[in-house]
Amino acid sequence: DIQMTQSPSSVSASVGDRVTITCRASQGISSWLAWYQQKPGKAPKLLIYAASSLQSGVPSRFSGSGSGTDFTLTISSLQPEDFATYYCQQANSFPLITFGQGTRLEIK
Amino acid sequence: QVTLRESGPALVKPTQTLTLTCTFSGFSLSTSGMCVSWIRQPPGKALEWLALIDWDDDKYYSTSLKTRLTISKDTSKNQVVLTMTNMDPVDTATYYCARIRGVRGYAFDIWGQGTMVTVSS
Numbered sequence: 001d002i003q004m005t006q007s008p009s010s011v012s013a014s015v016g017d018r019v020t021i022t023c024r025a026s027q028g029i030s031s032w033l034a035w036y037q038q039k040p041g042k043a044p045k046l047l048i049y050a051a052s053s054l055q056s057g058v059p060s061r062f063s064g065s066g067s068g069t070d071f072t073l074t075i076s077s078l079q080p081e082d083f084a085t086y087y088c089q090q091a092n093s094f095p096l097i098t099f100g101q102g103t104r105l106e107i108k
Numbered sequence: 109q110v111t112l113r114e115s116g117p118a119l120v121k122p123t124q125t126l127t128l129t130c131t132f133s134g135f136s137l138s139t140s141g142m143c144v145s146w147i148r149q150p151p152g153k154a155l156e157w158l159a160l161i162d163w164d165d166d167k168y169y170s171t172s173l174k175t176r177l178t179i180s181k182d183t184s185k186n187q188v189v190l191t192m193t194n195m196d197p198v199d200t201a202t203y204y205c206a207r208i209r210g211v212r213g214y215a216f217d218i219w220g221q222g223t224m225v226t227v228s229s
Contacts, residue, residue, distance in 0.1 A: 001171055034215035036155075043204055043219035044155065050213030087155055091214030095143070095168040097157040 002026050002090050006100035012108040017078045021086055021103045023071045029092035035064055035073045036087045038102075044087060048073065075105075083107050110134035112144075112205050112220035119226050120195050126225060130188040130205030137183050139163055143208045144188045145216065146179065148201040156201075160208065161188055197227045 003026035013019050023033065031051035036044035046055045048064035051071060061076040075082055088100040116128035130144060137144060145160040159179040160168045169177045178191045188205060202224050206216035 032214060034213060036216075043206075043222055044216070045219075046212070046215055046217050049215035049217075053213065055212075055215075055217065089155075089215065094214045095145075095160045095162070096171070097145070097160070097214075099147075099155040099157065101154045 001096065002029060002093050002098055004088055004090055004098050004100040006086075006088055006103045008103060009101070010104040010106060012106045013078055014108045015078050015080055017108075019075045019078055019105065021073045021105075023066075023073070023088035023100050025069045025071075025090055025092075028068045029090045031067045032090055032092040032094070033064070033066070033071050034089045034091065035062075036089065037082075037084045038087065039084045047086075078105075110207065110218045112207065112218060114203060114205050114220045114223040116203070116223055116225065118224060119228065121229050122196055122227060124195050126190075126192045126195050126199070128190045128192075128203055128205075128223065128225075130190070130220060132186050132188070132205075132207070135207065137161075137163055137181055137186070137188070141210045144181070145206055145208050146188075146190045147204045147206060147216070148199075149204070149222075150198075150201040153201075158192075158203075159190060195227045199225070200227045201225060 005024045033051045035048040038044040052064045086103045112132040143162040146158040161179045176193045202222040204222045206219040
């Protein structure tokens with residue numbers, strides 16, 4: 001199975017900051033990567049698919065990049081509603097899917 | 109509007125079989141490329157993919173759990189059912205169903221709200 005490793009596991013930041021979260025795959029996955037945001041007690045919400053495509057309705061301050069094994073999710077200017085946990089998910093081995101372990105974004 | 113909703117027991121005993129139902133609307137699981145999947149999340153832990161069924165009735169399972177899982181669909185009822193045998197306290201989690209399609213890079217674009225299942229005697 002393809003393993004997905006996110007870093008950092010948690011990060012503290014302030015409103016207005018630029019934040020980058022990294023996801024590394026244990027083998028090349030082309031651009032088959034998605035990013036999700038999850039708030040406490042809620043289902044995950046799709047932000048980015050195919051590594052860099054913004055899901056409809058998601059603010060443009062969210063962006064994704066990367067291919068192969070290394071990927072990043074960037075939030076250009078943090079807003080109060082962005083404090084949440086973020087997960088990456090690979091689909092290169094679709095339909096066998098794996099998620100990263102999550103990155104918790106906290107208020108500094 | 110596309111929606112999915114999970115239903116099933118909130119509490120099961122160890123060794124019992126869990127049966128969860130995902131009822132969806134706004135799309136057809138007969139449409140080419142359409143798939144529905146189950147994902148779970150133990151309290152405070154990460155997401156774990158469990159199983160997937162596609163429009164052609166092909167079924168796929170997590171490598172680590174495949175001996176315990178069965179996924180099926182009833183297209184006429186717009187439902188997908190997951191059974192998990194031999195439940196254990198470590199299976200305590202919120203169970204989600206979600207839609208996944210190739211046109212969205214095989215990402216889960218719509219999720220149910222989740223159903224919490226506790227395994228305890």
